Amino acid sequence: MKEIVFENVCKSYGKAKIIENLNLTIQPGERLILLGASGCGKSTTLRLIAGLEEISSGSLYMNGQLVNDVASGERNVSMVFQNYALYPHMTVADNIIYGLKIQKLPKEEIVQRLKSAVDMLELNGLEDRKPKDLSGGQRQRVALARAIVKRSDFLLLDEPLSNLDAQLRGHARKELVKIHQTYHQTFVYVTHDQVEAMTVGERIAVMHAGRLQMVDTPYNVYNRPANVFTAKFIGSPSTNIFTAHYADRSLQIGRQAVRLPEFWSAHLGKNGCREFYLGIRPEHIRLEQEKPDNMFAGTVKYVEEYGNRCGVYFDLEGHEVVAICERTECKPGDRVCFALEADKIHIFDKQSTKNIGYPEVYCEHFYQYQSV
Amino acid sequence: MKEIVFENVCKSYGKAKIIENLNLTIQPGERLILLGASGCGKSTTLRLIAGLEEISSGSLYMNGQLVNDVASGERNVSMVFQNYALYPHMTVADNIIYGLKIQKLPKEEIVQRLKSAVDMLELNGLEDRKPKDLSGGQRQRVALARAIVKRSDFLLLDEPLSNLDAQLRGHARKELVKIHQTYHQTFVYVTHDQVEAMTVGERIAVMHAGRLQMVDTPYNVYNRPANVFTAKFIGSPSTNIFTAHYADRSLQIGRQAVRLPEFWSAHLGKNGCREFYLGIRPEHIRLEQEKPDNMFAGTVKYVEEYGNRCGVYFDLEGHEVVAICERTECKPGDRVCFALEADKIHIFDKQSTKNIGYPEVYCEHFYQYQSV
Amino acid sequence: MRIDREIKWHVLLCCALVVSLAPIVFALSSSFKELSEAYTNVFGLIPQQPTLSNYVQVFSRLPLVQITTNTFLIAVAVTVFKTITSVLAAYSFVYFDFKGKNVLYFMLISTIFIPFTVTMIPNYLTISQLGFRNNIIGVILPQLSDATGIFLIRQAMRTVPRSLIEAARLDRTGHLRILGNIVLPLVKPAVVSSGIMFFINSWNEYVWPVLILKDKANYTLPLALQLFISSEGGTDFTIAMAVSVLTMIIPLMLYIVFQRYIISTFTSSGIKG
Amino acid sequence: MKQDNKRVRKIEKKQAWHKFLTGNTLMAYGFIVPSLLVFAVFMFYPLLHTVYLSFFDWNMIKPVKTFVGSQNYMALLQDPLTYTVMKNTLAYIVILLLLNWAAPYLLAFILSFVIKRGRDFYKGMFFLPSVISLVVGSILYLWILNPVSGPVAIIAKFFGLTVPIWSKTQGLIIVVLSIITTWKVFGYNFIVLFGGITGVPQEVIEAARLDNVPLHRIFFDIVVPMSSATGLYVFIMTIVQGLQYVFTPIKVITQGGPDNASSNAIYNVYQEAFTLYHTGYASAFAIVTMALFVILLLVEFKFVEKGIHYEN
Amino acid sequence: GDSAANGKKIKIEYWHCNAETQGGKTVEQLVNEFNAQSKDVEVVARYNPDMYKGLMQNLQAEVATGKSPAIVQIGWAFLDYFSNNFSYVEPQKVIDEYFPEDKTFLQDNFLPNVLALAKNGKGSQVGIPYSLSTPVLYINRDILRQAGLDENGPKTWEELIVFANTIKEKTGKYGFYMQEPADNWAQQALLESNGARMMTNGKASFASEEGIQAYEAYAAMVTKTKSALHISWGEGVQSFIDGNVAMLYTTIAQRANIQKGAAFDVAAINSPAWQGKPKRLPAGGCFLAITAKTKEEQKAAWEFEKFLYSVEAMAAWTKGTGYVPPRKDVATAENGLKSFLAENKMMAAATTQMDGVVSWTSFPGDAGLQAEQLLLDVRDRILNGSISARDGLVQTQTKINELLK
Ligand SMILES: Nc1ncnc2c1ncn2[C@@H]1O[C@H](COP(=O)(O)OP(=O)(O)OP(=O)(O)O)[C@@H](O)[C@H]1O
Numbered sequence A, B: 001m002k003e004i005v006f007e008n009v010c011k012s013y014g015k016a017k018i019i020e021n022l023n024l025t026i027q028p029g030e031r032l033i034l035l036g037a038s039g040c041g042k043s044t045t046l047r048l049i050a051g052l053e054e055i056s057s058g059s060l061y062m063n064g065q066l067v068n069d070v071a072s073g074e075r076n077v078s079m080v081f082q083n084y085a086l087y088p089h090m091t092v093a094d095n096i097i098y099g100l101k102i103q104k105l106p107k108e109e110i111v112q113r114l115k116s117a118v119d120m121l122e123l124n125g126l127e128d129r130k131p132k133d134l135s136g137g138q139r140q141r142v143a144l145a146r147a148i149v150k151r152s153d154f155l156l157l158d159e160p161l162s163n164l165d166a167q168l169r170g171h172a173r174k175e176l177v178k179i180h181q182t183y184h185q186t187f188v189y190v191t192h193d194q195v196e197a198m199t200v201g202e203r204i205a206v207m208h209a210g211r212l213q214m215v216d217t218p219y220n221v222y223n224r225p226a227n228v229f230t231a232k233f234i235g236s237p238s239t240n241i242f243t244a245h246y247a248d249r250s251l252q253i254g255r256q257a258v259r260l261p262e263f264w265s266a267h268l269g270k271n272g273c274r275e276f277y278l279g280i281r282p283e284h285i286r287l288e289q290e291k292p293d294n295m296f297a298g299t300v301k302y303v304e305e306y307g308n309r310c311g312v313y314f315d316l317e318g319h320e321v322v323a324i325c326e327r328t329e330c331k332p333g334d335r336v337c338f339a340l341e342a343d344k345i346h347i348f349d350k351q352s353t354k355n356i357g358y359p360e361v362y363c364e365h366f367y368q369y370q371s372v
Numbered sequence C: 001m002r003i004d005r006e007i008k009w010h011v012l013l014c015c016a017l018v019v020s021l022a023p024i025v026f027a028l029s030s031s032f033k034e035l036s037e038a039y040t041n042v043f044g045l046i047p048q049q050p051t052l053s054n055y056v057q058v059f060s061r062l063p064l065v066q067i068t069t070n071t072f073l074i075a076v077a078v079t080v081f082k083t084i085t086s087v088l089a090a091y092s093f094v095y096f097d098f099k100g101k102n103v104l105y106f107m108l109i110s111t112i113f114i115p116f117t118v119t120m121i122p123n124y125l126t127i128s129q130l131g132f133r134n135n136i137i138g139v140i141l142p143q144l145s146d147a148t149g150i151f152l153i154r155q156a157m158r159t160v161p162r163s164l165i166e167a168a169r170l171d172r173t174g175h176l177r178i179l180g181n182i183v184l185p186l187v188k189p190a191v192v193s194s195g196i197m198f199f200i201n202s203w204n205e206y207v208w209p210v211l212i213l214k215d216k217a218n219y220t221l222p223l224a225l226q227l228f229i230s231s232e233g234g235t236d237f238t239i240a241m242a243v244s245v246l247t248m249i250i251p252l253m254l255y256i257v258f259q260r261y262i263i264s265t266f267t268s269s270g271i272k273g
Numbered sequence D: 001m002k003q004d005n006k007r008v009r010k011i012e013k014k015q016a017w018h019k020f021l022t023g024n025t026l027m028a029y030g031f032i033v034p035s036l037l038v039f040a041v042f043m044f045y046p047l048l049h050t051v052y053l054s055f056f057d058w059n060m061i062k063p064v065k066t067f068v069g070s071q072n073y074m075a076l077l078q079d080p081l082t083y084t085v086m087k088n089t090l091a092y093i094v095i096l097l098l099l100n101w102a103a104p105y106l107l108a109f110i111l112s113f114v115i116k117r118g119r120d121f122y123k124g125m126f127f128l129p130s131v132i133s134l135v136v137g138s139i140l141y142l143w144i145l146n147p148v149s150g151p152v153a154i155i156a157k158f159f160g161l162t163v164p165i166w167s168k169t170q171g172l173i174i175v176v177l178s179i180i181t182t183w184k185v186f187g188y189n190f191i192v193l194f195g196g197i198t199g200v201p202q203e204v205i206e207a208a209r210l211d212n213v214p215l216h217r218i219f220f221d222i223v224v225p226m227s228s229a230t231g232l233y234v235f236i237m238t239i240v241q242g243l244q245y246v247f248t249p250i251k252v253i254t255q256g257g258p259d260n261a262s263s264n265a266i267y268n269v270y271q272e273a274f275t276l277y278h279t280g281y282a283s284a285f286a287i288v289t290m291a292l293f294v295i296l297l298l299v300e301f302k303f304v305e306k307g308i309h310y311e312n
Numbered sequence E: 001g002d003s004a005a006n007g008k009k010i011k012i013e014y015w016h017c018n019a020e021t022q023g024g025k026t027v028e029q030l031v032n033e034f035n036a037q038s039k040d041v042e043v044v045a046r047y048n049p050d051m052y053k054g055l056m057q058n059l060q061a062e063v064a065t066g067k068s069p070a071i072v073q074i075g076w077a078f079l080d081y082f083s084n085n086f087s088y089v090e091p092q093k094v095i096d097e098y099f100p101e102d103k104t105f106l107q108d109n110f111l112p113n114v115l116a117l118a119k120n121g122k123g124s125q126v127g128i129p130y131s132l133s134t135p136v137l138y139i140n141r142d143i144l145r146q147a148g149l150d151e152n153g154p155k156t157w158e159e160l161i162v163f164a165n166t167i168k169e170k171t172g173k174y175g176f177y178m179q180e181p182a183d184n185w186a187q188q189a190l191l192e193s194n195g196a197r198m199m200t201n202g203k204a205s206f207a208s209e210e211g212i213q214a215y216e217a218y219a220a221m222v223t224k225t226k227s228a229l230h231i232s233w234g235e236g237v238q239s240f241i242d243g244n245v246a247m248l249y250t251t252i253a254q255r256a257n258i259q260k261g262a263a264f265d266v267a268a269i270n271s272p273a274w275q276g277k278p279k280r281l282p283a284g285g286c287f288l289a290i291t292a293k294t295k296e297e298q299k300a301a302w303e304f305e306k307f308l309y310s311v312e313a314m315a316a317w318t319k320g321t322g323y324v325p326p327r328k329d330v331a332t333a334e335n336g337l338k339s340f341l342a343e344n345k346m347m348a349a350a351t352t353q354m355d356g357v358v359s360w361t362s363f364p365g366d367a368g369l370q371a372e373q374l375l376l377d378v379r380d381r382i383l384n385g386s387i388s389a390r391d392g393l394v395q396t397q398t399k400i401n402e403l404l405k
C-alpha cells in the first residue's frame, strides 16, 4: 500500500523534455529524498505525483492503481509547495485547517491537530495573522503545518525547510521523522541540504537534467556513488574528480604515481581500465606535511574556513583538489601530501562516467548498489 | 564611505516591536552576515536599510548621511528579496536588465553585464522565459542576477541561495565574494547556512527576537560566543549547554566532577562563579570508549548519520549531549567518555546568560570580543 | 518628513476632489433655496433663506416612500441576481473546459456592444406578453441580461494564482467550495465593484422604467425626477434638485454605511503574496 | 519556431488542467445556464429581431413591413451623416479613454503606490459622484456650465475670461459632454482599476523602487502590465459603456446638436428609431455599430490578449 | 354600458405629458373631480416624460403590443405623423354615434380657426385643441430702463433688433434670446409673420425672400452684432431669469416658471410683428385625440373630454398651465378666467394675440419628422455662422422637398 510506481514516465513542456523516462518505485511508507541540481525536475516530479501536471507518457501507479487520470483530490496527497501557495486571505490557522474542514473532521479533532502542528512548528501567537504579515520562514512553516495536519497517505515536501534557521530546521526534521513513524506515510522530500537528506531519507534518488542517476540508501549514495555526477553532487565541497591512469599496479596522476593495494590492481586489471576518473571526497583526504613514500604531493592554494572545519585547496598536478580538515596550520604555498585510502576511492569509467565498482573486499558495505 | 550606521533604531508593526534599539555599524565594503532564528527581524533590518520600511524611531546613516527620509531609489541599494519579487510579466533577461535600462546604461554595457550574470548563475537558455515557467531555484538565481548587475554600493541579500543545491550554492558563494572583491560593495547578507555565513561573512551579526546578540568575526562568533543564545544558535547540532558547578577547582556536572586547569580555576574564582552554564560544541567532544581519570562519562542514546560525519547522542547526568564524530562504532547503550578541552569550553553567567570571558591564556585569539 | 514629498500630490488631489464634489454640494444647497434665490445666489453654499418648501412639495405630490421602496427593490433584485449569476458564469468560463466555451463567452461579451435601443421594443413586447407591464418585475427582467459583470469577474479570476487552486485541489475541495472559499475572497474587489455598478445602474435606470411603469405608485425615483423636468413648462430647478438629492441619498447612505467594507475590499493588497 | 514552441507549451500547460476542468461538464453548464436564460430572452432574441427588422422599411406601427433587402444598409453607407456620427463616436472614444481610463488608472496608481496618507479618504470621495444618475448630472452641469450665467462663467469672468457657448460649438460640445460623463464614470472606473492594481504585489513595486525607477516607468512598465486584466476590462467598458452613458447628456442637453455635432452612434440609433421612427434604418445602423465593435473585440481577442498578464 | 350596469366603472387611460411644473397637478385635480362625479367612468391619468415626443414614443411601444390608451395628448408637430400611423376616431363621430345631445358641442364652443388647428392635411378632424400656446416676448424692464429704452418693450421685430443692439452696447448684456428647442416653432412665427410660409401646397416654401430676410435679420443679431444669444433653450431661459439676457422669445407656457424665478421687473408682451405685416403665430401645445378602441371606451373618452372642455375645467387648466383656452367664453366667463386674467397681466400677452394663431406646420408623410430635423440642423449652422441664412434655407428647402416626394 501507499506505494508509488513510475513506469517510463516522461513529462515535457512543449518541446522541452523535463522528465525523461522515469522508472522508480517508491516503497510504501518510505522516506524518499529527491536530490538534484536546481531545475532538474524535482518539483515537476512531485507535481506529477500530486496530479497537478499531466504525465506526457508512461504510467504512474499509486497504491497499485493507475492514476494517470485520477484527479489530484482523489490521490490522498498533501504537499508543501516550494513557494508555499498559502491562501493570502486566510489567517494562519485557517490556512492550516482548511483541508481538514473540507474533510469535515470533527471540531475537536481539527482543533487538536491545529494545536499540535502549531506547537511543533513554533507558530504560537501567529495563528491570527495573515500570510503577508509573516516572515519568510514563518510562511514556510505554515505551509508545512498545512501539509502535516492532513495526515494523508502521501506527503510531498518541496524544500520544506529551506528558509528556516539551522536550529529550527533540525527540530522540524526530527518532528517530521516522528510524524512519519506515527503515521507511516510515504514521504517524497526534496531538499538541497545534505544533512537533511541523510537524516530524513531512507533512500535518496538523485536526478540530473530530468534523468534519474541513482537511487539508494544515504550511505551508498555517499560512499558508493553510481557515477561521477552523483559523486560530485553529494557532499560539499564536492568530491574531487581527476583523470588518472592505471599502469604498473600504480595509480598515476600527472607525473606522480602511487602504488595501489593488490585488490584494487586486480579489480582495475579485470575491468581493463587504463584511463579513468578517480574520485576522492575532500573529507577523505588526510593531509600531512612531510612526504613519506607512496603519497601524492601538492601545493596549497588557499584555505577556506567553515567554522568548525576548514577546506584546504591545493594544486595537484594541475588539478585543484580540496581537502577538509578539522583544523590546519597550512598556508598558501605550503606543500601538503596525502595517501590514498584504499576504501575511500572511487573509479569511474571515462566514457560512461559510471562507477566501475569496487574490489570484492569492500562489497559487504555495498549491499544494494543500484545504478539507473 | 558605503558605511551603514544604525543608531537606536526601532521598528514596530502596530504594537509589535520587531526591531528593538538596534545599534550597529556596518563598515564600508564589508560583508556582514545577519544570522538569527526565523522571524527575528533579519528581513526587516534589510528592508530598513533599503528604505522599504519606515524607521519607527532612531536614526539610520548611510554614507555618513541620515537617510531616515531618503527614498529607496536614492540609496543606491540592490536587494535580493526573500521571495524574489520578480516581475512576472517580464522575461528573465528583462527582469535582470530592467534596472540597468532605467539607469540608461549604454546598450553594450547592459548586454555585457547581462551575459556575465547569466553565465555566472548558469541561467543560459532561460533568458526568454517568464518567471512562472522557471523552477524555484532558477527564480532565485534570476533574483540574484538582477541584484548583482546593478553594482550598487550596497547589496542586500535575503537568503539569496536558499533554494539552490549545494554545488551551485558553493559556486555562487565564490562568485559573490569575487564580485565583492572587484566592486567593494557593502554586503548585508541573510543566511541560515552556517558554511555560507562563515565563508562569505567578514563579520556576523547575530539577532534574536529583534535584538542584536553579538557582532564579530566568524571565528569569534563560533569560538567565543557572547552568550548562550549565540552559542546554541551557531553550529549544528547546537552547542551543548548544561548547568555546571565550580567547586574544589573542579567542574561538576551532576555527580561527576572533572578537575580544571589552573587558569580556568583562577578565572572562575576571580569571577566568583559557582553555578553557571557550561557550553561545549558537539564537534569539540572527542568520545572515547574507555574511561581514564578526569573524564565525564555517559550512555549512548542514539546515533545520527550525516553522511560524512555522525552525531552521537548520549546521556550525561540527565542532560542530552551530542558529540560529532568522523565515524563511530557506538551503539545505543554503549558507555562513552570525554575529557574537557580547556580551550573549547565556554562559561556563561546563569543570570544574564552572558559569556563570562576566558582565562587570559586564550585571549590572544579573543582579540575583539564584543558583547551587545 | 515624508509627508512633504506627498504634499504636492495632496494639493492636486484635493483640487480634483473639489471639482468632482462641487456639483453634489451645489445640488444639495440649491435644494434648500427658493427658485429665485437659486438664480440670484448661485454661489451661496448656505441658502440665505433656507427653505424646506421644495421637499415639502415633493413629498406632498408623490408617494415617495412607495417610490423609494420600488427603486430599492428593483435595484436589490437586479444586483443580487446579476452578481450571483455573473460569478457563477465567470467561474465556469475560467475554471471549466467545455465544448463551445469560447464561442459562448464571445457571444455573451459581444452583447455588451448592443445599444440598448436595439432591445427596447422587442423586450417591451416580451414583457407585455408576460404580463409584467406596469410592474416592477417588468423593470427588473431585461436588466438581468448584462455581461459586464461576467467580463470583469472573469478577468479578475484569471489573475488568481494557480498554485492556490492547486493547493485546494489537493484537499479534494469541490468546485463550489473552491469558488466560495478561495476564488471569491480573492476576486472580491471585482465582485464588489460589479455589485456596486449593478446597483447604481439599476437605481438610476430611466429609459426602460419610463416605458414600463405607468402608475405613480409603481414609479422609481428617476421617473419621479422627470415629473419635475419639463422643457416647455420649464424645469423647476430647486424642486428638481430636491428630488435629485432624494435619489442620491440612498445610494450615498448605503455607500457610507458600507464604505469601510468596500474600501477594505480594495485594500486587501498582496493577493499574490 | 519559437512561436510554435510557445503554442505547444501552452497547450500542454492546458492539458495539465484538463481533468480538473472537464470533470464536471454538467456543472460547467449549470453555472452558465441562469445567465444564458435571461440572455436568450432579453438579448439574443431582440438582437435577432433587430437583424430581421434591418431588412425592412417600417416604423414600428404600420401594419405592413416593406421588405427592402439591403437598402437600409446601402442608404446608411451613403448618408454623410453616418460618417459625421462615426467621427463623433471616435472623438468620444478618444476623449473618454483619456478621461475615464487613463486618468483613473493614474489616480489608482498614485493612491496605491505614491501617497501613503489619506488613501481611504480619497478613495471614498472620488467614488462619490458615481452613485449619482447622469440625468441629475446633466441638469446640474447645464446650470453650472451655463456659459452666460453659470458659476463657472462667473468665475471665468472674474479672471477676465469668457466661456465659449459650448453647447452650440462644434467639437467643444463633445469635450464638454464627455466631461459630464466623466464626472459620473470616473469614480467607478477608478475603484475597479484600484481593485486591479491592489493585485500587484507590494514587493514587486519595492523592487522597482530600489532600482530608482521613476514613478511613470513604474506605472507603465510594471503596474499597467501587471494589472492589465482589469485594465483591459475598463478599457473596453470605457468605450462601450462610455458611449452609452454619453447618451444621457446628449439627450438632455443637445439632442445631438448643434447640427449633429454631438450625436454618436448610440444616440443616432435612438434618434432614428424614436424621433424619426426609421425603425428599419435604425436597426441597420445598430447592427453596423455593433458589428464594428465586435470586430474591435475580435481584434482584442486576437492581439491584445497575448500581452495581458493572466495566471489562468 | 354593461360594465356600468354591473356597477363597475369602466376604466380608461388618459395619456398626458404634463410634468408637475407644467400642469401636472391640475391634471390630477381634474381627473379626480371627474372620477368623483362620473358614475360609470374612471379615468387613470398617465404621465409621459419628455413631452409630446416622449409620449409618442411610449404610444408607439404601447400600440406595438396591440393596446392603446383612450385619450392622448398629441403635440401639434405630430399631427400628421399621428394621423397617418395610429388609429383614432374623430370626436364628432363618437358624438354622433353615442351622444346626439352633444351634436353641436364643437361648433358651438370652438372658433373654426382654432378647431382647424387639429385638422390634418387630408381634412380629418383628428382631435380637439386642448392646450394652446403662442410665443410671447418676455422682457426685463430693469435692463431696458438701464439701456434707456422704452420699458414697454418693442412692438416690431425691427424695433426689437434695435433694442437688442442698444442693450448690448449699453449694458454688455445680451439683448435677445429666441428659444431653440428641438423644434422650429418660434422660428416659424418669425418667418411666417414676415409673409413667408413654411409650406405651400404640401411643399416646403420657407426659403422665400421674406423667409430668408427674416432669418437673416435674426441670424445677424447672433453672428454679427452678437446682441442675441445662440444657446440651448434651458440655458437661454436660465440666462434670462438670472438677468443676463434682456428679452426672451418663448412660449407662454414658461410664464409660471419665469414669474417664480425672476427677481427683477419682468413682463410679457405680445409677440412682435414685422413692420406693417400681420402676425402669424403657430399654435403650441396639443390636441386631444381619442384612440380608444371599443365602443365603451370611446363613449367614456368623450364623457371625459366633455368634462375637460367645460368652462370650469378649461379655466382651471389655464390657471394651472398658462395655456390659452381654446374654447370660446372661458376668458370672459365669471366661472372662467375673468378675475384671473385681470390679476395676471402676463397672461394677457397670449390671450390678446389669438387672432394671429395659425397651425404649427407639421410636414406631411413619413419623412415629415426628418424634414423638421433638417430645419433644426440648419438653424444651428446658420446661427453658428457656418452658412448664410440664404444658402442654408434654400438648400434645406430643396432637401426637404426631395424627401417629401
Ligand atoms: N506586517 C506585519 N505585521 C506584523 N508583524 C509582522 C509583519 N511583517 C513581519 N512581521 C513580523 O516581524 C517579525 C520579523 O520579520 P522578518 O521578516 O524580519 O523575519 P526574518 O528574520 O526575516 O525571518 P525569516 O528568517 O523567517 O525570513 C516576524 O516575527 C514577523 O512575524
Ligand SMILES: Nc1ncnc2c1ncn2[C@@H]1O[C@H](COP(=O)(O)OP(=O)(O)OP(=O)(O)O)[C@@H](O)[C@H]1O
Pocket (backbone or CB within 6 Å): A013, A016, A018, A036, A037, A038, A039, A040, A041, A042, A043, A044, A045, A082, B132, B133, B134, B135, B136, B137, B138, B163, D009, D013
Ligand atoms: N511552464 C514551464 N515551461 C517550460 N519549462 C518549465 C516550465 N516549468 C518548469 N520548467 C522547467 O522545467 C525544469 C524543471 O523544473 P522543476 O521546477 O521541476 O525544477 P526543480 O528540480 O524543482 O528545481 P529547483 O530546485 O530549482 O526548484 C526547469 O528547468 C524549468 O525551467
Ligand SMILES: O=P(O)(O)OC[C@H](O)CO
Pocket (backbone or CB within 6 Å): C232, C233, E132, E133, E134, E181, E182, E183, E185, E186, E251, E252, E253, E284, E285, E286
Ligand atoms: O407652447 P408649448 O408648450 O407647446 O411649446 C411650444 C414649444 O415650441 C414646443 O417645443
Ligand SMILES: [Mg+2]
Pocket (backbone or CB within 6 Å): A042, A043, A044, A082, A158, B135, B136, B137
Ligand atoms: Mg523546485
Ligand SMILES: [Mg+2]
Pocket (backbone or CB within 6 Å): A135, A136, A137, B042, B043, B044, B082, B158
Ligand atoms: Mg526573512
